[in-house]
Amino acid sequence: MRRSLKDAKILVTGGSSGIGRALCLKLVERGAHVLATARREDRLEALRQECQNGPGTLHVLAGDLSQSSHRLAISKWIGEHWQSLDILINNAGAGAIGRFDQADEQRLRQVMEVNFFAPAELTRECLSWLRAARGSGRKPAILNIGSVLAHRAVPLKTEYCAAKFAMRGWSESLRVELATESIDVLMLSPSTTKSEFFDSLVQSPEGIKSPSVGSMTSEQVADAAISVLVRSKRERILSWGGRLLVWAGRFFPNVTDRLLRRFAIPKAQR
Ligand SMILES: NC(=O)c1ccc[n+]([C@@H]2O[C@H](COP(=O)([O-])OP(=O)(O)OC[C@H]3O[C@@H](n4cnc5c(N)ncnc54)[C@H](OP(=O)(O)O)[C@@H]3O)[C@@H](O)[C@H]2O)c1
DSSP, rough: OOOOOOOOOOOSSTTTSSHHHHHHHHHHHTTTEEEEEEEEEHHHHHHHHTTTTTTEEEEEEETTTSHHHHHHHHHHHHHHSOOOEEEEEOOEEEOOSGOOOOOSSHHHHHHHOOOOOOOOHHHHHHHHHHHHHHTOOOOOEEEEOOGGGGGHHHHGGEEEEEEHHHHHHHHHHHHHHHTTTTTEEEEEEEEEEEEGGGGGGGSOOOOOEEEEEEEOEEEHHHHHHHHHHHHHSSSESSSHEEEEHHHHHHHHHHHHHHHHHHSSSSSGGG
């Protein structure tokens, strides 16, 4: 059965830019009621104004998702305003680039915190609200925005790949646990996307570039996320390039390692 987004109550993390922002706009266009969260309050406020004419509604709540106090504040907001939640979209995330041996523990912890612990703990916090939505005739869903790098890791992004692999493993396990409760756990894995992602890197050396051949736009990824939600697709990997990398890594791991060593690490970093 196709999931209707009209009048659905949806929480979107990372709504201040890129994929999350595009998703909020498209969901409101479809008549959904969206709570957008991120740290930059001015960005969220601008988004709220952009959505003022509906047909859906957009609410905003600024804060740092890696803080349990903000996750609790989100849950409290839902309790006060909605009393249930149809869809949780764990989209907020941040990357880091550079050799593992040249970084420190803090970078690893920061990347794991925002890409893995925060969405996992936010989900725990929201589960009672998702359960409360079941009586409305809608099937609740959790949509995790992963990455192609949750399926095949690449060099110079060790922390990010580890965090996205963790998210994928956690999603797979949670999907089975929540199936008996009729709550979907879905995952969309984008490949390189035009957004502010590479301008907001965690503790990465200056001047390091990540190849962004054949990037998708945030709007295209948001459309794919909506399609995953509407069709309850358990996992989708985006772009032909992304799928090729995953396929090559699975069937020809040694060749893929060699190609990555040659083409994904600049000479100065080898
Ligand atoms: N861009 C890509 O190439 C790419 C590829 C594959 C997967 N992805 C995934 O797609 C998702 C969205 O990324 P994007 O490309 O749209 O990047 P983006 O434009 O940088 O957006 C990231 C969003 O996450 C929010 N965020 C980051 N840290 C946060 C924190 N501690 N607390 C609350 N919010 C936080 C940011 O808001 P504030 O800064 O205002 O807090 C922003 O709204 C991420 O999970 C990313 O890993 C991206």
